[in-house]
Amino acid sequence: MNLYAVRAIYSFEMARTFRTMLQSIASPVISTALYFVVFGSAIGSRMTMIDGVPYGVFIVPGLIMLTVMMQSVANASFGIYFPKFLGTIYEPLSAPISPWEIVIGYVGAATTKSIMIGLIILAVSFLFVPVTIAHPVLMLCFLTLTAISFSLLGFILGIWARSFEQLNLVPMLILTPLVFLGGSFYSIDMLPPVWQTVTLFNPAVYLISGFRWAFFDTADVSIALSLLAIGVFSAICFAVISWMFATGYRLKN
Amino acid sequence: MPPIIDVQHLIKSYAGGGFALDDVSVEIESGEILALLGPNGAGKTTLISIICGLTRITEGTVSVGGFDVVKDYRKTRALIGLVPQELMLEPFETVFETVSLSRGLFGCKPNKSYIESVLSQLSLLDKKDAQMKELSGGMKRRVLIAKALSHEPKILFLDEPTAGVDVELRRDMWNVVTELKQRGVTIVLTTHYIEEAEEIADRVAVINGGKILLIEEKDKLMKRLGTKQLRIELQAPITTLPDSLSDVDVQRADDGMSLIYHYDVKAERTGITSLLSKLASEGIVLRDLQTYQSSLEDIFVGLVTEENK
Missing domain, CATH: 3.30.70 (Alpha-Beta Plaits)
Structure with a gap:
């Protein structure tokens, strides 16, 4: 394994993150604070408890997941699309480095950044509501697995996209609805029965539910099912990336 | 001594039809400077891209240093430094960071003093903390060369290296090329400035329409055809x-x-x-x-x- 190459890509991408630290962190922190003010305080104060948890606290895992999923896709897709756009992708493609080492470098950096932002949001939430975490280690596992799987999705998107418009299209048209309708702000028990069934086809439901379980020990779907969903989602992403590299899809003539 | 680059019956065709390379065979000797001449669209860049692993082979074989470029790509690519035709650089990165990235990508341990010596050789040392977007076109070209040399390659590809550069840089670049040749580095360059090939190359290959029309020692060629x-x-x-x-x-x-x-x-x-x-x-x-x-x-x-x- 070309460890120096993986390290070089990872450090180069992380340096970009640290250089733009203020934008990278200020924006998710401000939007999260707004969610807490609007949903947690203004609306939440008029709502009853959900699964025995005050609404302001209930939305914390969903908010973290919402941001982590969106950030993972955005970071990883930009990370690989930008060198493609500039043409600098010629270098990793002509270097003695395997496709999976390229993936580890780019997806690793995107994952790290998303986890950092997720943890910062968690820290911010302590300022607004009294959050408790029932299973801290599993919470970190869920956070990491979600960041990795969505970064893989972002990587696929970055290779697929031929323009900045396309790069924004998938997050805007597909990801945002899936994540918003995945139970970030509500328990799926609160939906009419038909929509509860429809919602079960949304992969985000399983991730958010599992993550929420790590906080409150209660979940919409079983924890095993949540883990299976992350596993299947990641496996699909791995398969697509393998196919992309094997065929040189939008990377090589 | 076996050739350091051995291209045999190489064909590159496109799905839509047509050939970029049509049964190309070239043997490049270790330590020589080969000039690849040909009009636009002749297949020069495609040939270089295939040797470097950027373009897939349709048919034929390419070996570098005795290893197959597809099966043993880690060994072959580690030997090669590529200076592409276009000025492709990340605008917000510094010169030092971008050259360090290249060294890492090619599997070399970080080595600040070596990178500084390459930058110094290319008159870039005083710009090492400058961002790419602050540099002139000529300076960017120097950075691309520094990136290609960052992992001490045995083979250097220069794809149209002097397109749009000033006289001073051209002189510097040929000095670097001469020095590399003395160190035993094999150099393959494509150029539109034929007088440069005439001045610097040991052998000349003429390519047109995806075919090698001739490959011969420059002096002999001049005598034979002149x-x-x-x-x-x-x-x-x-x-x-x-x-x-x-x-x-x-x-x-x-x-x-x-x-x-x-x-x-x-x-x-x-x-x-x-x-x-x-x-x-x-x-x-x-x-x-x-x-x-x-x-x-x-x-x-x-x-x-x-x-x-």
């Missing part, structure tokens, strides 16, 4: 050529003030002595003599035009 021209300036103009010169390939020029004689350098007899004695016996007084050898450019244009007919 015709020479003798220009004889006269003391007084002549209105017609004397009958004694009717069987000689000589023409009047400059309203009879000069004569132009074409001869073959590889021929056993050039015919110059007999021409001069005939002129003397006709009483024609000479003022000056000049010879002119066809340049590589003349040869190149001749070959490509012939191929296109």
Whole structure:
């Protein structure tokens, strides 16, 4: 394994993150604070408890997941699309480095950044509501697995996209609805029965539910099912990336 | 010694039809400078891209340092440094960071002093903390060369390296190339400036329409294909050529003030002595003599035009 190459890509991408630290962190922190003010305080104060948890606290895992999923896709897709756009992708493609080492470098950096932002949001939430975490280690596992799987999705998107418009299209048209309708702000028990069934086809439901379980020990779907969903989602992403590299899809003539 | 780059019956075709490379075979010797000449779209960049692993092979084999570029890509790519034609760089990165990234990508341990020595050789050391967007086009070209040299490659590809660069950079670049050659680095360059190939290359390959038209030592090529021209300036103009010169390939020029004689350098007899004695016996007084050898450019244009007919 070309460890120096993986390290070089990872450090180069992380340096970009640290250089733009203020934008990278200020924006998710401000939007999260707004969610807490609007949903947690203004609306939440008029709502009853959900699964025995005050609404302001209930939305914390969903908010973290919402941001982590969106950030993972955005970071990883930009990370690989930008060198493609500039043409600098010629270098990793002509270097003695395997496709999976390229993936580890780019997806690793995107994952790290998303986890950092997720943890910062968690820290911010302590300022607004009294959050408790029932299973801290599993919470970190869920956070990491979600960041990795969505970064893989972002990587696929970055290779697929031929323009900045396309790069924004998938997050805007597909990801945002899936994540918003995945139970970030509500328990799926609160939906009419038909929509509860429809919602079960949304992969985000399983991730958010599992993550929420790590906080409150209660979940919409079983924890095993949540883990299976992350596993299947990641496996699909791995398969697509393998196919992309094997065929040189939008990377090589 | 086996060739360091061995391309055999290489074909690159596109799904939509047409060939970028059509049965190309080239053997590049270790330590030589090979100039790859050809018009736009001839297949120069495709050939380089395949050797570097950027483009997939349709048919044929390519080996570098005795290893197959597909099966043993880690070994072959580690030997190669590539300076691409376009100025492709991340605008917000510094010179030092971007060159360090290249070194890492090629599997080398970070080495600050080596990178600084490369930057210094390319007159970039004082710019090492500057961002790419602050640099001029020529400086960016230097950075691309520094990136290619960052992992101490055995083979360097320069794809149109002097397109749009100033005289100073061209001179610096050829100094670097000469130094690399002395260290035993094999250099393959494509260029539109044929005089550069003429000046610097050991061998020249002419490629057109995806085919190698010829590959030969530059000096031999010049001798083989070069015709020479003798220009004889006269003391007084002549209105017609004397009958004694009717069987000689000589023409009047400059309203009879000069004569132009074409001869073959590889021929056993050039015919110059007999021409001069005939002129003397006709009483024609000479003022000056000049010879002119066809340049590589003349040869190149001749070959490509012939191929296109």
